[in-house]
Amino acid sequence: MMEMFSNWAEWTPQLFRGLQVSLRLVGLALLFGLPLGLALAIASSAKARLLRYCAIAIVEIGRGAPALVVLQMVYYGLPTSGLNVSAFTSGAIALALTTGAYTSEILRAGLNAVPRREIEAGQALGMTQGDIMRFVVIPQGVLFAVPALMGFAILIFQATALTFTIAVPELLARAYRIGAATYLYLDVLVLAGLFYLAITIPFGWLVSWTERRLGSHLG
Template identity: 85%
Template sequence: MTEMLINWLEWSPQLFKGLLVSVQLAGLALLFGMPIGLILALISSSKNRLVRHIAVALVEIGRGAPALVVLQMVYYGLPASGLTVSAFTSGAIALALTTGAYTSEILRAGLNAVPHREIEAGWALGMTHQDVLRFVVIPQGILFAVPALMGFAIIIFQATALTYTIAIPELLARAYRVGAATYLYLDVLILAGLFYLAITVPFGWLVSYTERRLGSHLG
């Protein structure tokens, strides 16, 4: 046990660097993916049947395709189309696309949860449809969706581990690198798991706290 702790102290700086890469990937995926999800949520509620069906089809394809498959398609597909991007950029794009597909349903549920009487009140005040969306529906819909979006943020952070398959030096990739050098795979993977837990457990508590506070406020 003492030897394991000594090894952990030695490996921790390297794994911490990988953790920072994982956090950056998750942050970029959420930063660019959630606006995509909001756009898809709005389009999927369009009165135009063709536009609505296209949006729904994109969401279903995005949700049905495993994140690993999307990652590989982006990583190998972009260079094949003539675009030269780094592995990190490919990983961020792939995770953002997956984020957009999943958060679209979360946000659509939030938008649908806005009381119709408040929409009618906006119309009664002479607001246009765009103004009602901008000032009434979207702000409140996002507020309703916050706990679920925060919960999804944990999932997408965990999904960053998939990017080790395209040689991004995130947490799991660095753990495997240490394991390959020392053959102590179990020890280093336990440490990597603790690093993941150091992020996901406190954030999970924050999600629960936010859900209670918003439930009390919105109730």
């Protein structure tokens, strides 16, 4: 047991650097994926049939394709199109696309949850449809969706482990590298699991707290 703790102390700096890579991937996925999801949510509720059907098709394909498949398609597909990007960039793009597809449904539900009377009040004030969407529907809809979006952020953090398949030096990849060098796979994977739990458990508590606070505020 003491030997395991000694090994953990030695491996922790390497795994912490991997954790930083994982968090950077999450940040980029949310930074670019959430606006994409909002655009798809708005487009999927548009009156124009062509726009609505195209948005729905993109969302269904994005949600139906496993994140690992999207990751492999981006990593191997972009170079064949003449775009040579790093493994990290490929991972960030793939996770952003997956984020956009999944959060579009979360955000669409939030937008649809805005009370009709709020929209009618905007119309009564002479606001245009675009202004009602910008100043009334989107702010409130995003607020309604915040707890679910935070919960999804946990899932996308866990999904960063998939990028070890394309040699991104994130948390799981560094754990496997240590395991390959020491043959102590179980020990290092347990430590990597604790790193994941150190992020997901407190953030899960934050999601629950936010949901309660938001529910009492809206109530």
